[in-house]
Amino acid sequence: MDAFGLGYAMGLIAGEASFTGDRQQPSLEVKLHRRDVEPLEHLKRTFGGRIFGPYARDGRNLYAYMLRGRDLRAALPLIQAHLPVSWKRAQFELWRARYADFFDRPEPSRDLVRRLERLLPSRAV
Secondary structure, three states: OOHHHHHHHHHHHHHHEEEEEOOOOEEEEEEEEHHHOHHHHHHHHHHOOEEEEEEEEOOEEEEEEEEEHHHHHHHHHHHHHHOOOOHHHHHHHHHHHHOHHHHHOOOOOHHHHHHHHHHOOOOOO
16 A cells, blocks of 8 residues: 555545444444545555445435444554544554454454354354
8 A cells, every 4th residue: 555545545534534343242343425435445455445325314314434443453563554644543543452352362263254154054153
């Protein structure tokens, strides 16, 4: 990834991201108007994740980008290293601490995941 692309992604996160999650796992979310989906596509190309929508809510039409799970774990070192000092950085640090159990626990090996998938063919692991 080039420096401009990384800086652009960090600017989107600093300006528009929400660090959120449920009881089990964290997520990074960015919501933009449906006319402006290309910045979300950039985030998807940079970090993975998914784009949902369009949604119509309270008179707003938007798309939502969500980064969770394995993609979020992989992106965390880049975000940690490059998110600029800001209120969003403080929010990131609090969120990171809140979900420390998720980020710090070892991830299952690819081999284990493949074996589980063979045992549970009808269910995604």
